[in-house]
Amino acid sequence: MNALHLRKGATRHSAYDLRNPLGDRQETHTLAVLVDNEAGVLARVIGLFSGRGYNIESLTVAETDHEGHRSRITIVTTGTPAVIEQIKAQLGRLVPVHEVHDLTVEGPSVQRELALIKVAGAGEKRVEAMRMAEVFRARIVDTTLESFVFEITGAPDKVDTFVALMRPLGLVDIARTGVAAITRGA
Template structure:
């Protein structure tokens, strides 16, 4: 069955797992074996004793495929919980990127001006280049990178998306 862009929906899945060797391979293997694409993947240890990690996976697909992914993830032994942040309610998403831009003269001035508008801060500078740090929703990071392409974009490094439900309750 071919999925059209209209049928595919973006979903942010927060997966709480035991922090053990091979768990990331199990989860990515589940996606790979079934032909599902991972758009973004982040992993972080979230407990003081290093026993639990949180994996944030961004993927696309129609609702029935996302439901199938969730069900299959929940069946994996080291998985404690899977939450589709996109379906669970209001949530916050953020991403960090380092953006290297090369330029002199007016292009250099324009890069600094745009960085200020986007609240990107220079973390390294030479007479010929900047490295900017930008955080925010993925669309903000995408827009900043697109504008920097016109001004001398050299290199981009992105962390991937992390997300969290709004409010006082833990996931």
């Protein structure tokens, strides 16, 4: 420590700026990976994440080109900018991977998720759950005298908010599909 009690390189005003230019902040990124639709490809992609200790927050996979036998894997992951760049580079080196797109960086994108939410309740709580579902445009896909199953589609934040509002009203179970995302525009 010097007389001003500053560490060397601790600020951007320092002549010896030693801070990491990519930063240490955690960022959430949505990656779209186009792969061959063959046995073991998903295991190799997931193995890349688990072998390096990276977390996957959401994962969706579906065949998108039947004739070309290609699938699209949409992965939502969190890490520092350096970790995200490393993930993209390592994904690009896998043999069955054709393209890796970081939808978070490439511009505006549309992200949607589907959730089925079971809520049990009677009386006023039941009525309130129906009112909330109407506000969030959630559909009732199953009902009994004791419970409802709501279907809600939207941005992950919308689904999170709806789930949080259903907890005090008798939330029983949740099934979520994970994020499906695509870039906007041409």
